[in-house]
Amino acid sequence: MEVRTRFAPSPTGFMHLGGLRTALYNYLYAKKMGGKFILRIEDTDQERYVEGATEVIYDTLRGCGMQWDEGPDVGGDYGPYIQSERKQLYLPYAKQLVESGHAYYCFCTECELKARREAAEARGEVYKYDKHCLRLPKEEVEERLARGDSWVIRLNAPTEGESSYHDAVYGDMTFPNDTLDDMVLIKADGMPTYNFANVIDDHLMGITHVMRGAEYLSSTPKYNLLYEAFGWDIPEYVHLPSVMRDSHHKLSKRDGDAYYSDYVEKGYLTEALINYLALVGWNPGDDREFFTMDELIDVFDISRLNKAPGIFDVDKLTWFNAEYIRRMDFDRYLEIVTPWFDKVLKGKNIDYHRLAELMKDRTEVFNRVPDMVAFLGELPEYSVDLYTHKKMKSNPEVARTALALCLPVLEGIDEADWNETVIHDRLMETIANSGMKNGAVLWPLRIAISGQASTPGGAMEIAYLLGKEETLRRIHCGQEMLASAE
RNA sequence: GGCCCCGUGGUCAAGUGGCCUAAGACACCGCCCUUUCACGGCGGCUACUCGGGUUCGAAUCCCGACGGGGUCACCA
Secondary structure, three states, X not given: OOOEEEEOOOOOOOOEHHHHHHHHHHHHHHHHOOOEEEEOEOOOOHHHOOOOHHHHHHHHHHHOOOOOOEEOOOEOOOOOOEHHHHHHHHHXXXXXXXXXXXXXXXXXXXXXXXXXXXXXXXXXXXXXXXXHHHHOOHHHHHHHHHHOOOOEEEEOOOOOOEEEEEXXXXXXXXXXXHHOOOOEEEOOOOOEOHHHHHHHHHHHOOOOXXXXXXXXXXXXXXXXXXXXXXXXXXXXXXXXXXXXXXXXXXXXXXXXXXXXXXXXHHOOOHHHHHXXXXXXXXOOOOOOOOOOHHHHHHHOOHHHEOOOOEEOOHHHHHHHHHHHHHHOOHHHHHHHHHHHHHHHHOOOOOOHHHHHHHHHOOOOOHHHHHHHHHHHHOOOOOOHHHHOEOOOOEOHHHHHHHHHHHHHHHHOOOHHHOOHHHHHHHHHHHHHHHOOOHHHHHHHHXXXXXXXXXXXXXXXXXXXXXXXXXXXXXXXHHHHHHHHOO
């Protein structure tokens, strides 16, 4: 039988990383098995409707390389794929359940329920719907329906015995039935609840494998009650461990670390994000860590899914990102990094191509680039202490000598010859003749022209990037500072 | 609180009764390379939550405790 998986997000306007990983596993498994990956939008909560939210879902999935085979915009044989457009489809199924005694009309108002819940809590009890309306005589139900009283349809869940099911990751699960609530199937606004629509749609769309977050582990028995009441086959369940921020918290909106867009804006590559995400809760069983989407499809295996929640480690993601950047084509790097250079160097006449060569191996996340290169645009204020470096055998005294040595050499280079080779050769020749150590000359020079302890590239590269005029100007600044510190 | 799940280093994790005086990766620390930083190379630190069993033998199986998480909506 063809494998059919689905990703069924509700359009909130953001793609949560946990959701993205769920989508990824669904996609990988479907592709691995030569099956279909279906996208269904679960928007049964009309109060939560957000403009443009479905586009966010489309863009994210496509941006990550996960194209769905069936979905709202691409169609398919089981549409529509947006639940609000399927609205009229659910009620008949609910009524069928009422007929067969698996469900019933309930006229309790939200107000009444709230009061009962609070009363139960006050007594220290766990609230559970008391099946009040199940006991209503049939005539009264008909009468109130005819009268136009507001109603919902509830599942008539068993109160005794226990329910079991098998999960591909967690194994055999058993729950006492008395913990099952008579969940609402059809809401007062006529819309199905998520719980109900989910089951109906999964069945109607022929979903064979339901892969979703582990938070659904304990509500699954209720879904099974529905499948059984209809006489439908229960799909394979594959519950996924949560993705956490730390051992106590899931990734959250508040900390700005939960959404796909948060990371894209910071300058993380989608390939790195997907690669890393695939490894939180799953591993290939060997030491490999780098995977393209096709490779993931090839090696993905449900049996290697973990049970324990995994913490999303930004440091590791950052390492992946840096590795992906090092391995990427130079041209693509240049294209991506250019706007980040522009933030601090626009109009400064800097050789972006050369700067990019220098920066590529040093870039971990793109949003760190501006701070790393800003000194090229403007000499930062710095302390004279920077001239002191024990290992380079430099101190202000040495620095004065070094700068005095370099200045005429650099001044003597023609504007037209201002390139790294010439700068390098003249400087090295001079240093060799002076008898000073390379570091003792080059360290102060780099400090003078950059104003900071660490830079992408050494003195020669920076001097080249700065240009002759600016390099000389900065050396003069350094000399003044050293003179006044004497 | 009831029910359910989970428990190998700071983090991700391999490990399915002997090959474990427990792999690998990130992070961290040290050394080397070197005109800084980064890259790269080499090395180091750190773990089977605890207590009982079962067994010739347990990280691996069982029970309990403890710890953490999830779930108990006319949200999804």
